Amino acid sequence: xxxxxxxxxxxxxxxxPEPIHLDLELDDERVVQALPSxxxxxxxxxxxxxxxNFIEMAQVAERICGICSFIHSQGYCQxxxxxxxxxxxxxxxxxxxxxxxxxRIQSHLLWLGLSADAFGFESLFQHSWRIREMxxxxxxxxxxxxxxxxxxxxxxxxxxxxxxTLQRIGGKIREMESxxxxxxxxxxxxxxxxxxxxxxxxxxxxxxxxxxxxGPVLRASGHARDLRQLGYAAYGELDWEPIxxxxxxxxxxxxxxxxxxxxxxxxxxxxxxxxxxxxIEVTFKGKRPQGxxxxxLEQPRGEVCYYMCANGGKNLERFRVRTPTxxxxxxxxxxxxxxxxxxxxxxxxxxxxCVSCNER
Amino acid sequence: MSWFSISALVTRSALNRPATRLYPIEKRTPYPKTRxxxxxxxxxxxxxxxxxxxxxTGAIVVGxxxxxxxxxxxRCILCGNCVESCRESCISLRQQSWHSMQEQEVIRYR
Numbered sequence: 001x002x003x004x005x006x007x008x009x010x011x012x013x014x015x016x017p018e019p020i021h022l023d024l025e026l027d028d029e030r031v032v033q034a035l036p037s038x039x040x041x042x043x044x045x046x047x048x049x050x051x052x053n054f055i056e057m058a059q060v061a062e063r064i065c066g067i068c069s070f071i072h073s074q075g076y077c078q079x080x081x082x083x084x085x086x087x088x089x090x091x092x093x094x095x096x097x098x099x100x101x102x103x104r105i106q107s108h109l110l111w112l113g114l115s116a117d118a119f120g121f122e123s124l125f126q127h128s129w130r131i132r133e134m135x136x137x138x139x140x141x142x143x144x145x146x147x148x149x150x151x152x153x154x155x156x157x158x159x160x161x162x163x164x165t166l167q168r169i170g171g172k173i174r175e176m177e178s179x180x181x182x183x184x185x186x187x188x189x190x191x192x193x194x195x196x197x198x199x200x201x202x203x204x205x206x207x208x209x210x211x212x213x214x215g216p217v218l219r220a221s222g223h224a225r226d227l228r229q230l231g232y233a234a235y236g237e238l239d240w241e242p243i244x245x246x247x248x249x250x251x252x253x254x255x256x257x258x259x260x261x262x263x264x265x266x267x268x269x270x271x272x273x274x275x276x277x278x279x280i281e282v283t284f285k286g287k288r289p290q291g292x293x294x295x296x297l298e299q300p301r302g303e304v305c306y307y308m309c310a311n312g313g314k315n316l317e318r319f320r321v322r323t324p325t326x327x328x329x330x331x332x333x334x335x336x337x338x339x340x341x342x343x344x345x346x347x348x349x350x351x352x353x354c355v356s357c358n359e360r
Numbered sequence: 361m362s363w364f365s366i367s368a369l370v371t372r373s374a375l376n377r378p379a380t381r382l383y384p385i386e387k388r389t390p391y392p393k394t395r396x397x398x399x400x401x402x403x404x405x406x407x408x409x410x411x412x413x414x415x416x417t418g419a420i421v422v423g424x425x426x427x428x429x430x431x432x433x434x435r436c437i438l439c440g441n442c443v444e445s446c447r448e449s450c451i452s453l454r455q456q457s458w459h460s461m462q463e464q465e466v467i468r469y470r
Contacts, residue, residue, distance in 0.1 A: 056416045059439050123370050130379045144393035144453075150439055158440070159393070182369055190365045 004032055007341070011040050015118045015345040018355035022348070026341060034336040034344075036329055042359045049319035054080055054289055055154055057316070064321060065357035066147050067110065068299045070103045072321075072357075073152040075297045078232065079308045080154045083289035090234070090276040092156035097234040098271040099142070099149055101264040106135050107300035108257045108264075109180075111352045112187065115254065118345045119196035127183055134176045138169055156281025170272045177265050184258045197251035201335040201347035204248055213331040214324045215302020216260065217351055220245045220252035227298035238270050253350045288312045299324055301352045325351070325358040390455035395438040397458040398431060402469040404448040405429055411442035411451060430468040433458045 005026050011019030019040035025033040045064055049057050061076035062069045074096055081088060088096075113128035136146050142161050143149040151158050161169075187193055203213065208221035218225055219242060226242035228235040243259040245252035289310035296305050302324030309318040328351040335347050373379075381388060390396060407427055412420045419435035420442060422428070442451045 052416070056414075056441070059416055059437070059441075121366075123366055127366075127369060127373070133379070140394060141391045142393070144391070144395040145438070148437070150395065158444075186365045186369070189362050191363045 009344060009348075013345070015114075015349060016353075016355075017114070018353070020348075020353060020355045022336075022344075024336070024341065024344065029341050031336050031339050031341065031344065034333050036333060038329075038355065038359060040359070041356050043356075045360045046319050046321065049316045051315060053314050054310070054316055057319075058153055059150065062148055062150065062152070064360055065323075065354055067107045067354060068103055068301065068304075068357065069147060070099050070149040070152060071297055071299045071304070073149070074100060074233070075295050075304060075306045076308075077152050077154050078297070079293050079295040079306050080289055082293045082295065083291055083308065083310055084154070084284050084287050086155055086282050086284055088156050088233075089279040089282060091160075091278050092280045093234045094271050094275050095157050095161060095280070096152065097238070098268055099139070099151065100233065101267045101271070102135060102139050102142075103149075104300045105261050105264045105268075106132055106139070107352075108261050109135065111257060111300075111349070112183070112254070115346070115349050116187075116193075118349045119193065121190075121192055124183070124186060124190075124193075131176060131179050131183060134172065134179070138172055138176075141165065142169060153281065155284055156279070158281075160280050166272050166275060170269065173265055173268055173272075177262075180261060180265070184262070187254060187258055193254070194251060196343075196346055197254055197350075198249060200250045200343050201339060201350060202247070202249045203331055203335050205246075207334060208248065208331060211331045211334055212327050213302075214327045215299070215352075216253050216256040217302065217328050217331055219243055220256045221248040222246040227296050227303050230296065232297065234271065237274070238267055240267055250346055250350045257352075288314065289316070301325060301354055301357075302327060321360055323354065323357045323360070325354045328353070329358075390457075392455065394455045394457075395440065396454050396456045397433065398436055398438070398442065399452050399454045400429060400431065400467075400469055401450045401452075402429060403450075405450045405469075406448060408447070410445045410447070414441040414445040416441065426470070428468060428470045430466050432464065432466045434461055434464050 007024045007026055009022040009024050010016050011021045021037045023035040024031050048060055052060055058073050058076050062073035064072045109128050109132035113125045116124035140146045143151045203221050205222040208218050224242045224244045243256050245256050290312040292309040294307050296303055304324055305322040307320040308316055311317045332351050407422055407424050409422045412422045417435045417437055419432045421430045440453055443453050
């Protein structure tokens with residue numbers, strides 16, 4: 001029987017933008033077992049919800065994560081609206097959908113750049129981020145912020161977007177689409193990308209289901225499950241289908257994200273074309289949330305769940321967030337078993353870990 | 361499968377203008393909606409403290425007795441709650457970002 005060695009991976013590692021630690025048990029160069037440990041950037045945001053006014057908390061919820069910032073505040077606001085029995089006006093729902101899709105595109109482009117960097121393709125990394133910059137500018141033009149949108153509030157949205165700006169965004173998104181198609185083509189056919197991703201970190205459909213994988217990791221293993229199918233915000237009125245790949249390897253996860261960017265561009269175009277006019281918020285003066293609710297949304301990384309419990313006071317009694325990265329850690333540990341040490345960064349990145357988001 | 365699929369794109373990028381700016385020589389123009397910094401006009405202020413109550417980070421401190429208004433730009437998260445809550449329209453959001461700070465800067469108005 002050969003002797004195994006334990007190699008620490010992280011919390012500080014060139015491929016990791018955020019701290020997560022893995023103890024890799026190696027037999028020569030092959031991983032026998034991986035033990036993850038988290039908790040380096042815990043901020044206690046759930047406890048903060050119990051001390052902050054439920055209206056102000058939307059801004060704190062947005063700061064759970066810097067990448068899916070808007071979707072966190074959207075999820076929080078949807079939960080409170082459910083507790084208060086409010087129905088968001090259609091224009092607010094469409095604008096929320098548009099911003100959520102912008103958030104998804106910028107997250108996926110960020111991931112494409114990081115993954116290109118992880119397998120040593122620097123120029124592809126730079127070009128992916130150049131396209132992302134175009135989108136971040138669009139976010140700033142419509143919301144006023146580049147990372148923190150700050151536009152979602154309980155009962156609707158805070159700032160309207162005029163028709164002229166929407167038309168301009170429509171033109172810019174088409175420009176971005178043609179630039180993205182070029183990058184997408186390179187990711188799909190390039191030999192360097194394929195050599196580092198095809199057949200690496202395979203997660204079968206059965207394992208993905210059993211281990212509770214979510215988001216692109218689940219869809220790359222052949223499950224057509226996307227929380228947007230629930231039809232929250234304006235998704236029920238838009239034409240789209242979940243993106244599914246069947247191979248379950250790192251390449252399939254990359255392709256799912258590439259196809260999701262194209263789909264999100266299409267969803268933004270649909271939102272702009274079908275944008276209803278009217279109010280952007282409903283008032284609820286004097287009302288306080290009461291009861292408990294569970295809200296599920298599709299983030300760029302997968303399913304996020306919010307549990308909220310309120311007792312009629314100005315603060316929530318309990319706020320709980322289950323982020324997609326937490327759900328994807330179990331499939332990650334499974335995928336790492338039997339892989340080469342050199343493939344660990346690529347496999348780790350394909351779950352798109354967002355550690356700060358995970359630790360709240 | 362191709363080894364050099366990115367070569368056309370890289371060549372084009374090398375011949376074109378750089379995508380980045382020569383900051384700080386060349387500064388970017390902010391968008392009309394950009395949240396840069398909070399500006400305050402003390403002349404119309406009634407010191408009602410509503411802005412301080414609505415501030416989620418406690419960046420604004422209002423002295424009701426000595427008629428002072430102070431903002432800590434290091435704590436301000438530019439949420440715009442104070443702008444929305446001000447009844448006298450003393451507070452406004454400006455597009456230019458606040459300069460980088462090396463230490464805590466509290467701007468006091470009296």
